[in-house]
Amino acid sequence: DTEVTQTPKHLVMGMTNKKSLKCEQHMGHRAMYWYKQKAKKPPELMFVYSYEKLSINESVPSRFSPECPNSSLLNLHLHALQPEDSALYLCASSPRGREYSNQPQHFGDGTRLSIL
Amino acid sequence: AQSVAQPEDQVNVAEGNPLTVKCTYSVSGNPYLFWYVQYPNRGLQFLLKYITGDNLVKGSYGFEAEFNKSQTSFHLKKPSALVSDSALYFCAVRDVESGAGSYQLTFGKGTKLSVIP
Numbered sequence: 001d002t003e004v005t006q007t008p009k010h011l012v013m014g015m016t017n018k019k020s021l022k023c024e025q026h027m028g029h030r031a032m033y034w035y036k037q038k039a040k041k042p043p044e045l046m047f048v049y050s051y052e053k054l055s056i057n058e059s060v061p062s063r064f065s066p067e068c069p070n071s072s073l074l075n076l077h078l079h080a081l082q083p084e085d086s087a088l089y090l091c092a093s094s095p096r097g098r099e100y101s102n103q104p105q106h107f108g109d110g111t112r113l114s115i116l
Numbered sequence: 117a118q119s120v121a122q123p124e125d126q127v128n129v130a131e132g133n134p135l136t137v138k139c140t141y142s143v144s145g146n147p148y149l150f151w152y153v154q155y156p157n158r159g160l161q162f163l164l165k166y167i168t169g170d171n172l173v174k175g176s177y178g179f180e181a182e183f184n185k186s187q188t189s190f191h192l193k194k195p196s197a198l199v200s201d202s203a204l205y206f207c208a209v210r211d212v213e214s215g216a217g218s219y220q221l222t223f224g225k226g227t228k229l230s231v232i233p
Contacts, residue, residue: 004159032217042206042223043160056220090159100211100217102148102167107159109158 003027004108015081021111023074023091030096031055032074033105034066037088038068039096052097055083065081088112117204118211122224130232137192137205137227145213147153149190150221151181154204166190177201197231204228 004025005116015018022034032052035043046054049068063085074091092105119142125139129135141147148167152160154178169184181192207224 006159022171028216040204040226042226045220048220063159069224096219102165103211104150104152104162104165105160105219106162107152109157109159114156 004091004093004106006089006108006109006111009109010112010114012114012116013078013081014016015083017081018077018079020078021076021089021091021113023076024072025093026072026104027106028071028095029106030071031094031095032068033092033094034074034076035090035092037086037090037110044092046086052078056084081113083115086113086115118147118209118222120209120222122205122207122225122227123178123219124227125225126228126230128230128232130197132196133192135197135201135229137207137229137233139190139192139207139224140188141207141209142188143189143211143213145211147190148212149181149183150210151175151179151190151192152206152207154206154226156203160206164194178206180199197229199231199233202229203230 007022032049034046037043046060047066053066067075075095088110090110091108094105095103121140150165151163154160164173166173166183174180179194205227208221
C-alpha cells in the first residue's frame with residue numbers, strides 16, 4: 001500500500017473537458033510534486049510545492065493548473081488537453097528542509113490519463 | 117548540473133542467478149543516490165539510498181547497492197533473482213550542495229529487468 005493516494009486511477013477525457021486530479025498524503029511532508037510519465041520513460045517533473053507555495057514550474061503549459069489547498073492535498077486541474085498529454089501522472093511527497101534533503105520522495109500509484 | 121546514466125535498457129537474468137543493474141552519476145558536489153522500482157501500473161517504490169558512510173547499502177526485498185566514488189557508480193545488486201523482481205528500475209541523484217533546489221531528483225532513463233524462470 002502506498003502512503004500517497006491519488007484519485008482517480010484512470011481518467012478518459014475529451015479535449016474540451018475540464019477535470020481534476022487529486023493527491024493526498026498524511027505523512028506531514030511539506031514538499032509535494034507532480035510528475036508526468038510516458039510509457040517506459042522516467043518521470044518528468046512538472047511542479048513542486050514547498051510549504052503549500054508553488055516553488056517550481058518546469059515550463060508546463062497553462063492547460064495544466066496546480067493547486068495546493070493545504071499541506072496534505074495537491075490538485076492538478078486539467079483543461080483543453082491535447083492527445084500528447086496522455087500519460088501517467090504521478091504525485092510525490094517528501095519532507096522539506098535542508099536536514100531532510102537526503103530523504104526519498106514517496107510516490108503515489110498515479111492517474112492514467114487518456115485524451116480522446 | 118546533475119545527471120544519471122543507466123547504460124542498459126534491458127537486463128535479462130535467470131531466476132536464482134545474481135543480478136546487477138548499472139548506474140553512473142555526475143554531480144558537482146557530493147551525491148545523494150536513490151534506487152526506485154516500478155511495477156506495471158504502479159508508482160515508483162523506494163528501494164534504497166546512499167547518503168554517506170558505508171559504501172554497501174542494503175535495502176528492501178534483498179536488494180543492495182554499492183557506491184563507488186572513484187567510478188561515480190551506484191550499481192544495484194541482488195544475490196539471487198526472483199521472477200517477481202521483474203520490473204522497471206530507476207536510479208536517481210540529488211546534489212547535496214544544490215541549495216534551494218536540493219529536493220529535486222534527476223532520474224536515469226530506467227532499466228527493464230526481466231527474470232526468466
